[in-house]
Amino acid sequence: MTTHSSADRRRRRSLTLRDAADQFRRHPSPWMVGGMLAVAVAARLAVGDWHLSDAVLPVVMLALFPFAEWVIHVCILHWKPRRVLGLTVDSLLARKHREHHVDPRDVPLVFIPWQTLTWLIPVLAGLSVLAFPRLGLGLTFLVTLSALGVVYEWTHYLIHSDYKPKSRFYRAIWRSHRHHHYKNEHYWFTVTTTGTADRLLGTAPDPESVEKSPTARSLHTVR
Template identity: 65%
Template structure:
């Protein structure tokens, strides 16, 4: 063997690099094909098969989460009217909640839903929301997995009621908080459901929201975390790159493999 001839180790490294490039190209092709197929499915659907907003809404209300949220909002709204005593602070609170929600949504998505399980003293820490979200990524077309799991409300609702009653100087302000929060939650569930349904995007605004979330599911799970807006918090928090500059992630559908 001369000094110019590759050794067996170098040959193996070259073969490994070649195989890796081939595998990455295959992942890129499959992801692109999935996105193209989904978008083509929605764009070219025959008129007789078009899913209208009314169709989507009818199916939306077949799931328990919207009813739980809507019932809580109705009860809280009724209590707010009975308590009365409206102040400018009620309006300010609502505006602050609306302005901050994209960032709250981002934080929950990144740190709660994409929580990575770990062990402490032999016990695996793996919350229900994180487990359900991994299942949602594995099958984004499974509609029941789109919604907040009903079990979550067993502890979430008592917590929110306690916060609204004890964390504010006025009971009326706390009830305003609860009404606004449940209204925002209902909008979140509706938009998230609609994105994963067969409803065809019509407006440019909704199409941008729809595409933003689909990039998160089919392109790369490390970006595009906002759901109800088109990358508002993502743009500020630097998770809104040009899709052409981001490699397709092989774990977008398998978060356990990260």
């Protein structure tokens, strides 16, 4: 038993990006988001009709994405169950995220729940067709959002895997999100960047100045 545990720890310490990618593609959510990206790219190329706005929109979305992450994390993932008209309002996303905080190393809980994607992907596809003045621009939106989704899923998975940061840029992102899980859940809400929305919105303090939260692993409970 001891030998097996030691070997397992060595494998964890030696996890490569290739190993991480092999594990990543074993889960349904990356395939679903990646599939949306592939279909969106094919549709966008087929439609054509390129305008300057097709170059501007991705830049704007990229700039706003950290703020979208922040809002989703704070308002949806950290939603505290509430009673409304006798019913408990508590989404699957919020429930799964609480489970994720309980055990940040449980890999399936790292990903966007596939059950959520089964309705979210059609909704996003519908928005891309109906909510834009041109179909081409709507598909540009869908391509960009899908690509950001893949980046989000990969980054979040990698942070919670045993892959050790090599670059300074990724190490900063890795450290920030680990602080959120293991230091204090009230700070460091962005996942794919650091020093962006959190800094502007006041949730990126000096970690040394922040006390360790007793509820970082059990959101909304008091010990």
